Amino acid sequence: MNILLTGGAGYIGSHTAVALASAGYTPIILDNFCNSDKSVLKRLEKIIQKPVACVEGDVRNTSLVEKVLREHEINAVIHFAGLKAVGESVQKPIEYYANNVQGTISLLDAMRSANVKNLVFSSSATVYGDPQYLPIDEHHPLSATNAYGRSKLHIEEMLKDLAASDPAWKMMCLRYFNPVGAHQSGLIGEDPSGIPNNLMPFIQQVAVGKLPKLKIFGNDYDTIDGTGVRDYIHVMDLAEGHLAALSHLSKNPGWSTFNLGTGKGSSVLEMIAAFESSTGAKIAFEYVPRRAGDIASCYAAVDKAQAALSWSAKRTLEEMCASGHQWQNYRHSFV
Incomplete structure (x- = not known):
């Protein structure tokens, strides 16, 4: 087809x-x-x-x-x-x-x-x-x-x-x-122009020294550690x-x-911890005020896709982080 x-x-x-x-x-x-x-x-x-x-x-x-x-x-x-x-x-x-x-x-x-x-x-x-x-x-x-x-x-x-x-x-x-994350080859991945809007590419760019530190928007949400939770x-x-x-x-x-x-939410601090443990990189960060419009938690119910499509997410948070870091290292090498 x-x-x-x-x-x-x-x-x-x-x-x-x-x-x-x-x-x-x-x-x-x-x-x-x-x-x-x-x-x-x-x-x-x-x-x-x-x-x-x-x-x-x-x-x-x-x-x-x-x-x-x-x-x-x-x-x-x-x-x-x-x-x-x-x-x-x-x-x-x-x-x-x-x-x-x-x-x-x-x-x-x-x-x-x-x-x-x-x-x-x-x-x-x-x-x-x-x-x-x-x-x-x-x-x-x-x-x-x-x-x-x-x-x-x-x-x-x-x-x-x-x-x-x-x-x-x-x-x-x-x-x-x-x-x-990125393809396991490390040859393709997320490549935003300018300062990233999303958490993972921001973390990746801090890890390779392209950005000095991660800004965490708010640490007083009603979540496991006060930072925003996403799927x-x-x-x-x-x-x-x-x-x-x-x-x-x-x-x-x-x-x-x-x-x-995935049906599971992870906080910003949990994502940082997973990235550090899977890559060996250290992520400097600072807390800054919440962004207007941001919410505390958002994650999916995935039962419908599992039942009707016979599909479910299988890769771990650590795999997401490691593959993203591999891609960013490759991308950073030809900048």
């Missing part, structure tokens, strides 16, 4: 391309490289041991997308393309709706024209907003609190409406929790979740949603 990955050169997309190729699928990447680097393609080919088809272009170019779908005889699409920084979305809501919502409408229009009606959508746990209970299951009320989360929620609703209008569509929304999932477990999603999609028309997480 030929699978189109929009935004496939990015962090999650590139790891999913590896998982797909390993399982016998043929990934085809469409990316405008606004938030990724073309060098990832050669590193992907080194891992996969064969050429990776890539078309440079924007998902909002409907005619280009339709051309790619037809020429590559695409069977299904995994839609990663979109802007993804929560803080930035508050400052640039128009850009987020244009890229994420408008981009998805363009993709769906092209898919309809090319009669490709199998779609896995890269959604997010941000669609749940502030948790009303834990762990968060797929029935939790939806209430996004920023433009990024609302763009994901709008897309989910669009897909649900489309599935209701035409039974030929098969669509699944995967609500990610907190992807971390961290290894990016390769997440990538393999997409394989399970494609398999399930082939037999199940309509619209569905699944959480992809």
